[in-house]
Amino acid sequence: MIELKNISKRFGRLQVLDNVNTTFREGECIALLGPNGCGKTTMIKTILGMVVPDSGQILFNGQKVNNDWKYRSQIGYMPQIGRYPENMTIAHIIEMMKDIRKEGGVVPDDELIKRFGLDTMMDKKMRTLSGGTTQKVSAALAFMFKPSVLILDEPTAGLDPVSSETLKERIIREKDKGKLILITSHILSELDDMVTKVIYMNEGNFLFERPLAELKEITGEEKLSRAVAKIMGNKSIGRPSNQMQPV
């Protein structure tokens, strides 16, 4: 569904993405892991067209997206830190987003708004919201237009446990509908129930890219966190996978 071909990007002297190649398919739920500054967010932003790659191509359903923009109507994006115009209220933001995306003809899905309790604070301005509430708004917006691809950058960071669960539950439901989901997270434990594939990035490269089942099998661990830890301890297991994925 989404294909990255030889994507490279530098910020100044820092090579953030170094010739990245991969393919994401429908029904996959991919965990994008790696240390801070390894290029996860940049890769996500590249897919979204927010960062323009220095070289390489991104194909969305086989179409190049370099200068296209319509494909983004099929993506729901939840940024790591949602930054919104400070003077707009939640209602304004939602109304504006509906305005922008109404061409898809989808009926907006208000489920998360209600479950996060946002509907009771619609008139609050964005600058008055706590970090967690802002994240809730981001999450609600990402799911609102029933996109076929969900890109979630640290979705549960800053969310309270209940909301966190609500969101996870929703992610799993979307996965079961056969949507492509891309998640980055530092809290590996919460990814256990949903992930089908794990990508570990370091310094702009994929250190490994394997289906979760395979990973568990190789490491013999049941928990994702332990599996990752183990594989990082033993690079020889990780390495072949770097080249093994057919494109």
Place this chain on the structure above:
Amino acid sequence: MKKILKYVIVDIIQNKIVVIYTALLLLISLSVFNLESSAAKGMASLLNLILLVVPLVCVIFSTIYVYNSSEFTELLVSQPLKRKTIWLSLFGGLATSLSLAFLIGVGVPVMLYHADPTGLVLILSGLFLTVVFVSIAFLAVGWTRDKAKGIGWAIALWLFFALIFDALVLFLLFQFQDYPLENAMVVMSFFNPIDLSRVQILLQMDISALMGYTGAVFREFFGSTTGILISFFGLLIWIVIPLLFSLRSFKRKDM
């Protein structure tokens, strides 16, 4: 395009600084017309306002506004929207609201006290200068991600057009004073939107009579309908070119 524009305009019109700017313009215009002994003198005083204050406020406010809307643009860029649409909407929003502020603050008083072709040219030039300096602000924003540097650039550009350019012209005039420079001066004025507006307004005020032959050359060019059209076209170029450059850098910008 339209829907984003709407949000931008609504946001700017609520902005306190724009309200203060409008009130200030209105206050100055009205007091100028009431205090000066004649409406013509009022116009002359307004000229300074238009050539100095309007570009400065427009360039600084627009620069700060664009930097402060980085969240907004970031949000929009991840949405199914063309970057061009987003950028032009921001531009359109700023240009529209600041023009509106100018129209209320200066346009209305001028129409009340001096409704004639001179007044009209004054208003038109002011509107053009407003939009030109919004465009120049966008150019400055395109040059750097750093807000402080961007504002610095914006002020530097304003300073260049308001002051330094003229100083250079004066320098050239004395370097080449043995040559007939009248026609060259007409051309030079096209390289600075402030000069272009100033010359145009002054000729409407019939100041050219003061200046003998040079005045005649200027008058012949800027006084004719073609000349007026060409000089407004020149101002239009001053809007389009910086905007295109800024659009190019915005298209490549990483959020």
Place this chain on the structure above:
Amino acid sequence: MKTLRIVLGIVIALIGVQNPLVAGKVYVGKGHPVKTIQQGINNAQPGDTVLVEKGVYKENEIKLNKAIYLKGISFPVIDGGKKGNVMEIHAKGAVLEGFRIINSGQSEMHDLAGVLLVDSYGVTIKNNQFDNNTYSILTQHSRNCTIKDNEIRAYANNEVLFGNGVHCWRSDSMYIIGNNISGHRDGIYFEFVTNSLVWRNISRKNIRYGLHFMFSNNDTYIANVFEKNESGVAVMYTNNVNMYNNYFNDNWGGAAFGILLKDISDGEISGNYFGHNTTALDIEGCNRLKIFKNKFVNNGYAIKISASTLDNEITRNNFISNTFDVATNGTLVANSFTGNYWDKYEGYDLNKDGRGDIPYRPISLYSTIIESNPASLMLFRSIIVSLLDKTEKLLPGITPENLKDEKPYMKPLPL
């Protein structure tokens, strides 16, 4: 005022001399045997009154050569039919009154006029209407003549073919009073005219000068209005000119001035009002003029003074709302500018004597720049220019150091 009173006395006396009450009468026109004005004049004896009835008289080259009182009733029209002079006066003590004189000839060889006054003495031309004549009134070698209360109008469109409203050449003691002149080349033109008075005339919308004289010494100009003439007023090569209480208004254009004084010496220019002229007063090569109690308002340049101008005294004038107060092409100006009111003065008056404590420098740097480099017009009213002017005012470097008003008034003088 003394001069004025004397002059008035003379004028009244002159008119009195021509009192027709005691003389015989000749009637011309409808209902009378005499049908032409010329015939009427021929029939009259000196001292007689010739009364012309209302009507149109297509006559030209009418010769008036005796001391009669030729009077039109309800403005009979004398139509010169575009040939020659309409009337030629060569007389002593004749009076022409109450006619409408139109359509003199036009020629490139001769100066043709509505009324030509030659070698005359004590002639009065009053209360006539002149319309569409090349020259309206043209005097040569005449003395002690009065041209009074005439309405003079023409439709000149080029300076070569058209002439002047009142044109005096080699005349003396002429009294040009209360005429209303427009549409000629020059409104009033004097060449070699001496000891004359120009009083209460209105000269406007002429295509060259409202008033133009040269080599005309000892003349006085009082309470005239010169406005909207293409080039204003130009006076040259003359001594002892006095100009009081005249209005010079709206002479606006590339080469226009309120008044151009060129090689004028010894005179007084006082009580005049200069409003909205490109250059109100342009002084070139003039000496020992006293310019006082004038008002300069809303002009482009109030005074332009050339370097060759010496010993003029400019004092007790009001300078208000002029773009430039004084401009000069030289660096050393030997004229006095002390004791005027300048609205641009920014000084202070600590001792409260009504006079500023620091000198005012009426020359702006920019006006000096424009003098030497006209193309710098492009920078007119730009910020750089205001900055330069402010700096120059504090530390004069380029503008003439000694051109300053040591004791400027703080408030406008009551003029």
